[in-house]
Amino acid sequence: xxxxxxxxxxxxxxxxxxxxxxxxxxxxxxxxxxxxxxxxxxxxxxxxxxxxxxxxxxxxxxxxxxxxxxxxxxxxxxxxxxxxxxxxxxxxxxxxxxxxxxxxxxxxxxxxxxxxxxxxxxxxxxxxxxxxxxxxxxxxxxxxxxxxxxxxxxxxxxxxxxxxxxxxxxxxxxxxxxxxxxxxxxxxxxxxxxxxxxxxxxxxxxxxxxxx
Numbered sequence: 001x002x003x004x005x006x007x008x009x010x011x012x013x014x015x016x017x018x019x020x021x022x023x024x025x026x027x028x029x030x031x032x033x034x035x036x037x038x039x040x041x042x043x044x045x046x047x048x049x050x051x052x053x054x055x056x057x058x059x060x061x062x063x064x065x066x067x068x069x070x071x072x073x074x075x076x077x078x079x080x081x082x083x084x085x086x087x088x089x090x091x092x093x094x095x096x097x098x099x100x101x102x103x104x105x106x107x108x109x110x111x112x113x114x115x116x117x118x119x120x121x122x123x124x125x126x127x128x129x130x131x132x133x134x135x136x137x138x139x140x141x142x143x144x145x146x147x148x149x150x151x152x153x154x155x156x157x158x159x160x161x162x163x164x165x166x167x168x169x170x171x172x173x174x175x176x177x178x179x180x181x182x183x184x185x186x187x188x189x190x191x192x193x194x195x196x197x198x199x200x201x202x203x204x205x206x207x208x209x210x211x212x
Contacts, residue, residue, distance in 0.1 A: 089203030
């Protein structure tokens with residue numbers, strides 16, 4: 001293996017819950033109610049565009065992304081400073097692999113969300129590349145983002161290890177031809193991870209010998 005590609009939400013930090021709660025509040029301010037379950041089903045690992053498309057399919061009167069997302073982002077950036085926690089073991093794992101492999105963040109989140117998290121925890125300098133929702137034409141579960149990351153890192157997809165916590169992310173990595181390790185969270189543990197090469201509980205279980 002020559003590169004390790006990290007998802008953001010659920011892999012580097014537990015930002016999914018903070019993001020979901022920020023959406024619930026932003027919609028509430030527009031006098032419209034959604035639930036964390038709506039976010040969990042339609043946005044986790046899939047991105048905001050897919051989320052709003054599904055909400056609009058269910059109710060054409062749902063407030064649009066151009067109205068809700070800017071306020072959601074304001075709330076997220078406020079909440080992330082006090083509520084966000086890194087995933088257990090991520091710092092030690094990054095220290096182990098930094099300098100040995102090319103490292104990238106490949107996320108369905110927008111670049112401002114990714115940067116706010118990486119900068120808050122002083123992690124940005126550890127990564128050679130960041131791929132956000134705006135870089136690829138199609139979001140996860142399509143493989144575009146992982147194929148693009150491999151291309152920009154100048155490595156073959158089969159020489160990349162993907163770390164994901166969602167079904168859509170695992171499917172994207174698998175379709176790209178990467179070696180995929182699923183690390184489910186409480187938020188995603190009921191999803192289907194059959195496309196993963198390996199399913200583990202945490203970073204401490206990753207054997208670095210498998211990525212030589």
